[in-house]
Amino acid sequence: MAIIAHIDLDSFFASCERVRNPDLADSGVVICMFSGRGQDSGAVSAADYTARDLGIHAGMPISQARQLASDTGRDVAFLAADKPFYKEVSERVMDLIREHVDRIEVASIDEAYADLSHVDTYDAAVNVMQRVRQEIREQEDVTASAGIGPNKLVAKMASDQDKPDGLTTVPPGTVSAFLADMPVKELHGVGPKTADRLQELGASTVRELRDISVQRLVTVFGETRGIALHEKAQGEGSEILEEREKKQLSRIETLPENTRRMSDIRPVIRKLSEDVIGRVENHDMRYKRVAAIFVTAELERQTRSRTLKAPTRSVETLFRTAESLTTDFLETHPDVEVRRIGVRAAAFDSGEQQTLDRFQQE
DNA sequence: TTCATGACCTC
DNA sequence: CCTTGTGTCATGAA
Incomplete structure (x- = not known):
């Protein structure tokens, strides 16, 4: 059976800014998309953990984030997003990961899945991933969280367990228990709308979702999404795709x-x-x-x-x-x-x- | 089948 | 003075 890892670069944009400006070491960092209308119009693109503690999060209006920061009197830097710079760092990190594994799927600028099927135990997989995380830290000075499991879905949910800078392993035998008490909205692809509709069906947790028949899910959500939900509830994930075509x-x-x-x-x-x-x-x-x-x-x-x-x-x-x-x-x-x-x-x-x-x- | 548009997700 | 930016999929009409 396959062994898959998910690697997630911790508050990546903020980390990139810290790398090129050590003065930011002790302050919170908020990455902003300024819309150009008025001083602080725009939205927060990313926030580091210090800023998140203040209640600042991606998507929030910048003005509101500034308010939260000034309320607490913490030192928080508000910086304009520099996508090309983050992309450069990201590409070097992805290349570095690629050197340790057979196949990699770059899921976004700060996330990747790796196929570790060339190692035959979870212990060996952990060793590979600790080495990967250490190299990322040494060479780019950013931390990464990782999850290891039998497929992408489980690996991704595992990497969410211990952030930032953690690693969580979910071997095949433990998948069911790992997912059971998880709120359905933590499943990748289940947003607020879907979570609400599932709650109406009586499913707030994966365990409860598991007890709803595929037929029922298909009736409510349609063929594609219904089947997908059913599979996620069982802890089944899709295959690694090294390159997927832009649509x-x-x-x-x-x-x-x-x-x-x-x-x-x-x-x-x-x-x-x-x-x-x-x-x-x-x-x-x-x-x-x-x-x-x-x-x-x-x-x-x-x-x-x-x-x-x-x-x-x-x-x-x-x-x-x-x-x-x-x-x-x-x-x-x-x-x-x-x-x-x-x-x-x-x-x-x-x-x-x-x-x-x-x-x-x- | 193709086309057009909205729903939904993630960050 | 108030929210960015990018993408996939479902669905209904032609």
């Missing part, structure tokens, strides 16, 4: 002020289109579908999309299509003001298809 790429940004003037919105669409195309090119992809994303003054999110006749990687096509979707949207919604605007490319075709497509086009 869409998007950028969204807050406008300086709510508006419905194209002269305000157009230049932002232009910039976002260029950013998205940059990434489309990096992946050597061609997109066939374009979407414009609108967040209204009331914070409601809407999208409008259009499928192209042929795949392309043109920035002009992306820009003009998004622009056209936006004017359409404004025309059909005479009363809405736009707060945030986004551009998405999707329905990718890999570069190989190029000659064929071109042939069809001409």
Whole structure:
């Protein structure tokens, strides 16, 4: 049976900032996405454990976080997120992990799953992971938490058990007991909405979820999600995927002020289109579908999309299509003001298809 | 089947 | 003066 590890870099963005600025050693660190409207508008992207103790957490408005910090009088640094820098550190860490294991699935900028099936005992797996964590600490000066189990689901939940800087092992025989008393909302993929609906069915814990039949779950949640919930309750996880193909790429940004003037919105669409195309090119992809994303003054999110006749990687096509979707949207919604605007490319075709497509086009 | 959009999740 | 940014999946209509 497989042995899988989940590695989670502890309050990663904040740790990265500490690495390049030792002055931050003794203060709390809050990483912010400033939206550019007014002093402190924007949201908290990440908070270190000191800040979390003050009640600050990801998603919270920056102004509110600042209030919490000043209330307690603690020293807390509020820094703008520097994604490219964190990405560099992340890539070095992932490479380092890769040297110790056969296969790795990079789940996000600060998380990865590793296949440890080349070792044959959990003791050996623990040794490998302690070495990996030590190297990460020595070479990048950031700590990592890890979980080891028979699959991704269990490994991930195990890594959550002892944070920061911990390691938890859940061998196959102990999975059932490990999960039984866990609240269902701690299962990966079960958010507040699903947790509420499960509670209505009488399942607050995994043990209770386990007692609901698949049929029942499918009736309530639909085929895909129902079966997935059932499997999670049994402690079954999916396979490691070393590279999974991107299905869409998007950028969204807050406008300086709510508006419905194209002269305000157009230049932002232009910039976002260029950013998205940059990434489309990096992946050597061609997109066939374009979407414009609108967040209204009331914070409601809407999208409008259009499928192209042929795949392309043109920035002009992306820009003009998004622009056209936006004017359409404004025309059909005479009363809405736009707060945030986004551009998405999707329905990718890999570069190989190029000659064929071109042939069809001409 | 394809297309368009909203629900939902995570951070 | 108030919340970012990115992604996957389900669903209903054409």
